[in-house]
Amino acid sequence: MFENVAQLWDQLPLIIRIVASILVITVPLLIGMAMLTYFERKVMAAMQLRQGPALVGPWGLLQAFADGLKLLGKEVIIPAGANRVVFVAAPMLTFLLALVAWAVIPFGKGLVLADINVGVLYLFAISSLGVYGIIMAGWASNSKYAFLGGLRAAAQMVSYEVSIGLVIITVLLCVGSLNLSKIVEAQKGLWFFIPLFPMFIIFFISALAETNRAPFDLPEGESELSGGFNVEYSSMAFALFFLGEYINMILMSGMTSILFLGGWLPPLDIAPLNWIPGPLWFILKICFCLFCFIWVRATLPRYRYDQLMRLGWKVFLPFSLIWVVLTAGVLVYFDLLPK
Amino acid sequence: MVNIAFFVFAAILLASAVRVITAKNPVHSVLFLILAFFSAAALFVLIGAEFVAMILVIVYVGAVAVLFLFVVMMLDINFQELRQGFLRYLPVGLVVGGILAVELGFLAATQLIGPVEAAGGPTAIPPASELTNTQAIGHILYTDYVYAFQASGLILLVAMIGAIVLTLRSRKGVRRQQIGQQLDRKRDQVVAVRKVPTRGGV
Numbered sequence: 001m002f003e004n005v006a007q008l009w010d011q012l013p014l015i016i017r018i019v020a021s022i023l024v025i026t027v028p029l030l031i032g033m034a035m036l037t038y039f040e041r042k043v044m045a046a047m048q049l050r051q052g053p054a055l056v057g058p059w060g061l062l063q064a065f066a067d068g069l070k071l072l073g074k075e076v077i078i079p080a081g082a083n084r085v086v087f088v089a090a091p092m093l094t095f096l097l098a099l100v101a102w103a104v105i106p107f108g109k110g111l112v113l114a115d116i117n118v119g120v121l122y123l124f125a126i127s128s129l130g131v132y133g134i135i136m137a138g139w140a141s142n143s144k145y146a147f148l149g150g151l152r153a154a155a156q157m158v159s160y161e162v163s164i165g166l167v168i169i170t171v172l173l174c175v176g177s178l179n180l181s182k183i184v185e186a187q188k189g190l191w192f193f194i195p196l197f198p199m200f201i202i203f204f205i206s207a208l209a210e211t212n213r214a215p216f217d218l219p220e221g222e223s224e225l226s227g228g229f230n231v232e233y234s235s236m237a238f239a240l241f242f243l244g245e246y247i248n249m250i251l252m253s254g255m256t257s258i259l260f261l262g263g264w265l266p267p268l269d270i271a272p273l274n275w276i277p278g279p280l281w282f283i284l285k286i287c288f289c290l291f292c293f294i295w296v297r298a299t300l301p302r303y304r305y306d307q308l309m310r311l312g313w314k315v316f317l318p319f320s321l322i323w324v325v326l327t328a329g330v331l332v333y334f335d336l337l338p339k
Numbered sequence: 340m341v342n343i344a345f346f347v348f349a350a351i352l353l354a355s356a357v358r359v360i361t362a363k364n365p366v367h368s369v370l371f372l373i374l375a376f377f378s379a380a381a382l383f384v385l386i387g388a389e390f391v392a393m394i395l396v397i398v399y400v401g402a403v404a405v406l407f408l409f410v411v412m413m414l415d416i417n418f419q420e421l422r423q424g425f426l427r428y429l430p431v432g433l434v435v436g437g438i439l440a441v442e443l444g445f446l447a448a449t450q451l452i453g454p455v456e457a458a459g460g461p462t463a464i465p466p467a468s469e470l471t472n473t474q475a476i477g478h479i480l481y482t483d484y485v486y487a488f489q490a491s492g493l494i495l496l497v498a499m500i501g502a503i504v505l506t507l508r509s510r511k512g513v514r515r516q517q518i519g520q521q522l523d524r525k526r527d528q529v530v531a532v533r534k535v536p537t538r539g540g541v
Contacts, residue, residue, distance in 0.1 A: 118393050124397055151409065177471075
C-alpha cells in the first residue's frame, strides 16, 4: 500500500510534488497559528485566573476562526496621506517572509522541502528581512505613532540579530555544517542546550525581541504608541500582520528546537520514547517553546527602550562573543572539532 | 529552466537599479535598491554560490539597507532641491561611470581570454565536488589569504572606532541610569515604614 503511494508520488511531475509539499506545510501551519492564538488566550486566562474564550465551539476552540472571519468582513481603510503601494505591500511582505522561511525547516529525518547546504544562513537571512514589513508599514501609514513604532522595530531587530548571529556561530562550531538536518543529527545523545546553556537562554530572549513579543513589544506598545506600526491598518491587512507575527513565533520556536532541543530527536533513544514519530517530538518541542513565549508575556512588564538597547548591545553582545571564543577554545583544546 | 530564471532575475535587477536613480521619492529608491540586492543574491544562487548569496542578503539587505532606510526616512528631504545641480555633477558622474565601464570591460576580456595564472597563487584546493561552498570559502580565507583577511578586519575596526570617536561627545548635566548603584542600595536606605497618625499626616 505505502509502496504504491510512494511510487505514484515519484511519478508525479516535479512542480506538482513541490506545490503539494508546500500545501502540506502551510495549511497545518495556518491552522496551527489559529490554534496558537486560542492557546495564548487560554494560557494567559489560566495564569490570570480567568476563563478565556469559551463560547464559540466546544471549549471556545473555534474562537480564532470566528475572529478571522470577522476581520475578513471588515472594510479596508487606506489613510488619505498614505503611500498606497508601500502601505498595501508591507503586510503582504510580512506574511510572505514568515511563510518562506519554513521551506528549510526539517520536520523529521528527510522530511524537509529544501534540504539546502546553508539552511541556518537562509533562516537567519529571512528573519532579518522581517523588519522591512514593519518599517515600511510605519513609514507608509503617514502617522506619527506608526512611524515611531516602525523606527523602534528597525533599531530593535538589528540589535538583537547580532547576538542571534553569534549564538548560531557557537552552535555551528559544535556541528561543522550549516545544514539544519545535520545540526539535528549532531545532537544525537546530547542536546545542545546542555553544553551551551547560556547561549540557549540568550537565543530565547533574542527570539522574543526578534519577534517583537513581550517584554520587548515596544514597536506596538499600546500604552505609548496606541498600537504602534499597525495602528492605521484594518481588515485583512491587519490580519496579515497578525498572522505574520504568530507564524514568526512558531518559526523562532522551531529554530530554538532545532538548534538547542534536538529537533525531531527523542530525549533518550529507548523503547517507549522512540516509538513516537520524529515530527511529533518536533511539534511537542515547538509547543513547549511557545508556552514559554506566552508565559513570559503573562509574567513580565514591558522593557523601557534604553534598557532594551542596553541589554542587546552591552550585555548579550559581549557575553555571546566571549562564549564563541570560549567554545572554540574548548573544542580545539580537547580536539572535539567536527571533522 | 535555469536560463529563464537567470533572465527574469537579471531583468528585475536591471530594472530596479534604473529605478534607484530615477525614483522621485528617496524611500522608494532605497526600496528598489533592496530589490536589486535581492535579485543579485538570486543570481548568486543560480551559479551555485549559495553562501555568498545568503551573506549578501544578511549583510546588505538585513543590516546595511535597514539602517539606510532608517536614515532616509528620518531625514526631511526636499525633493526639488535634490533635482537641482544635475548639470554641475554630470562630469564627475560620467568619469566614475566611465571608470566602472572600463573595469567591466577588463573583466569581460579576462573571461574571453581565460584567467591569468598568478605566480605563487593559491594552490592545493580540493576538488569542488568534495566541499560545500562554505567550506571552500573558509578554506581559502583562513589559509591562503589569512593576512589579507586579518588586515581587512583591522581596517573595519579602525572605521568603527573612527565613527565612534566622531560622534561621541560628553554632555554635562545628563542624567544616566546607574544600574550598579541601583542594585547596591539597601532596603533601609530607600524605604522607611512610618506609622501615620490619622488626620495628622506625616
